[in-house]
Amino acid sequence: MTFEVMLVVALIIALGLFGLYRHLEPQLPDIAVLKEVRYQIPMSVYSRDGKLIAQFGEKKRSPVAISDVPPDLVHAFIAAEDDRFYDHVGVDYQGILRAVLTFARTGEKRQGGSTITMQVARNFFLSSEKTFLRKVKEIMLAIRIDSELPKDQILELYLNKIYFGQHAYGIEAAAQVYYGKHVGELTLGEMAMIAGLPKAPSAFNPVANPERAQIRRNYVLRRMRKLRFITDEAYQKALNEPITARIHTRPIELDAPYVAEMVRAEMYQQYGEDAYESGYAVYTTIDSHAQRAAESALQSGLRSYDERHGYRKAKVHIDLKQVKAKSAWNQILEDQGPAGDTVPALVLTVTDTAAGLYTVNHGEPELSYDAVRWAKPFISVDAHGAPPPSVKEVLKPGDVIRIRKNAEGHWVLTQIPKVQGALVELDADSGAIIAVAGGFDYRLSKFNRATQGQRQPGSGFKPVVYAAALESGFTPASVVNDSPLSFPDPASPGGIWRPHNYSMKYAGPTPLREALAKSRNMVSIRLLRAVGLPKVIELAEKFGFTPEELPRSFTLALGSGTASPLRMAQVYAVFANGGYRVDPFLISRIETQNGRLLYQATPALACLDCADGRSTTNRAKRVISAEVHYMMHSMLQDVVRRGTATKARELGRSDLAGKTGTTNQYRDAWFNGYVPGLVTVAWVGFDSYQTLGDKETGGQTALPIWMEFMKEILRDVPERKFPQPAGIMSARVDPATGNRLPASIPGGIVEMVPRPTPPPAFNATSEEPEAASEESRADASAAAAPESALPGDEEVEEAPPMRPAETPKPMESLF
Secondary structure: OOHHHHHHHHHHHHHHHHHHHHHHHHHOOOHHHHHHOOOOEOEEEEOOOOOEEEEEOOOEEOOOOHHHOOHHHHHHHHHHHOOOOOOOOOOOHHHHHHHHHHHHHHOOOOOOOOOHHHHHHHHHHOOOOOOHHHHHHHHHHHHHHHHHOOHHHHHHHHHHHOEOOOOEEOHHHHHHHHHOOOHHHOOHHHHHHHHOOOOOOOOOOOOOOHHHHHHHHHHHHHHHHHOOOOOHHHHHHHHOOOOOOOOOOOOOOOOOHHHHHHHHHHHHHHHHHHHHOEOOEEEEOOOHHHHHHHHHHHHHHHHHHHHHOOEOOOOEEOOOOOOOOHHHHHHHHHHHOOEOOEEEEEEEEEOOOEEEEEOOOOOOOEEEHHHOOOOOEEEEOOEEOOOOOOHHHOOOOOEEEEEEEOOOOOEEEEOOOOOEEEEEEEEOOOOEEEEEEOOOOOOOOOOOOOOOOOEOOHHHHHHHHHHHHHHOOOOOOOEEEEOOOOEEOOOOHHHEEOOOOOOOOOOEEEEHHHHHHOOOHHHHHHHHHHHOHHHHHHHHHHHOOOHHHOOOOHHHHHOOOOEOHHHHHHHHHHHHOOOEEOOOEOEEEEEOOOOOEEEEOOOOEOOOOOOOOOOOOOEOEEOOOHHHHHHHHHHHHHHHHHOOOHHHHHHOOOOOEEEEEEOHHHOEEEEEEEEOOEEEEEEEEOOOOOOOOOOOOHHHHHHHHHHHHHHHHOOOOOOOOOOOOOOEEEEEEOOOOOOEOOOOOOOOEEEEEEOOOOOOOOOHHHHOOOOOOHHHHOOHHHOOOOOOOOOOOOOOOOOOOOOOOOOOOOOOOOO
């Protein structure tokens, strides 16, 4: 070929390349974005005390500055990927020439020739498909990147972007995933192992393919020695390092999946897909100690309910003569999955007095007869069989069962409860959610009953009615007739609604204090009629209820509306904070990946006197007056002292208050309780709305859960009291009428009343509805018992009446 021909060919090639450049150049992306690149980093969710709750986002990544990367690690990547990185202009023409010659010689297209800069171009802007045009674009971008960015910045982009397998992107994530270390803590051998991964993350994975990974690591070390990045001594030492890689993920420090899902949903609603990729650090209001206590108390309470109703027998059974391999047993047990604090176990042997078991991670424990004594055969929620005479009556070899450790650390038989429940705790002064347990186990059901469950609140709604009455001029001493009522109601049998008390007994004229403590249904209905349905609904909405949760009928007096446990906690926060409306919130602050504050919650605060120095610029709105609050708090304390929640006295505190709730046919059991500044609500029921069983009331079923939780939470917490408002005074009243007694008349009882207006008399007999039957006007002892209970019916625990001249003591300030 003559020189002239070669010149023409070269000219044609040059013109072709120039034309290709002119064609592709407008299609190239703007590399300016690399100067302020944003990596895809998962969202992390923390408790308020810094415990990791969850991470959301597929890509594990923790960007690091190039200045924080050890020199040996930088050298390892340069040796493995691009030893002329600091010399070329983004494209290594020698490498490209080698790739071209290899293609000409073998006919195979290989990746060879890609520099670190070209990989940055590809990873940030291009696909990984192997085409001629993509390669040309990659070269053009690499040259442009190298001309506009410093070498160290290009290397930093590469080290933070490249994929290392196991969902790890970037060297810091790789160091943490494979070795549980930060990059600055890696040994030379570990650095070489990581540097060898980008070429083929699956093939050279040190966990899945340790032999091939070791070969690749040693190659990187040889290259480092050849390029004089390391000494012969360091090289030999690194070669002798054992393969210690294994999968390390940052452990979840607080297992709170219901909380995690609440945060995820709220963040997605606010930020969309960006929530999973922007590296947000979300700090919640959750207290790790309270959260663990809530999960434990709820699981324990649900299990107690379930076990007292009997054992439902093993649902899975295998033939041990046919299935003998432990590997098969392991698979069967692992398929059962975790559930609360229960462990799946396989029964191997059974005698009258013991059963030998096999578990995957807990050895081969033995169950004694005492461990299965509770397992009476389940018949229905209202019936069970006799206690088993031996272990053989309960278990058989081949049964797949559930076991747990009791308080003494011994294994006992258990089962996954079918009943469900929820527990939620609020800071009553701010609305901060401190703990949420939305069910027995999130892995079994993701439905969060604490926030999503809409159930009838039952008698838990009555304090709203009573508060409306006190706002209207009633006092705790006001007397209302506790006797039967009936109303026209086409939906009821015979067209008449006949509500009644849980006990089927009626006390006649009853002071409001006594009526609330004993949860007298008839008194609540008469109060609602006297105050007026519109006023009660208006006040309920101020407490936090929505209009959709409040039926426009007299059944509202018995809690026939709907509410979630979180809503009830919000409502009772009014009583727990001095009378203010607060709105529950879960996220306290959000930080960006570099620690910049993106969001800070500024809730409206309930503040009685703000003597503790808190800002008064964001004050919560008062819902009920200080006088009404003080009277309501005293009455709700009496629910614990001598009403339907007297079990709570076992906690040995005088500042407890609250209200039980039980709905129609025992479908829901509640306890809404608090101490000043802190409110907790516990609920138990079936998702299917079936009955819990006879006498499974709020005091029987939900209160023990509340007590177990509060016993732990209030440990070493001093009692607190609300200050007595200036508008409240103690006065002697006639217990028969609720009226003030003049000084000339001795006796009576001492009750708190607003100052200076005396409590109004309330003649309940004159307030009977026109449609009431003659039966409802008769004496309570002669009234016929209704056929079924209604929302709000409560278990009545007999307690002595208020002592004559019992003077309420002035209460100290909350702050």
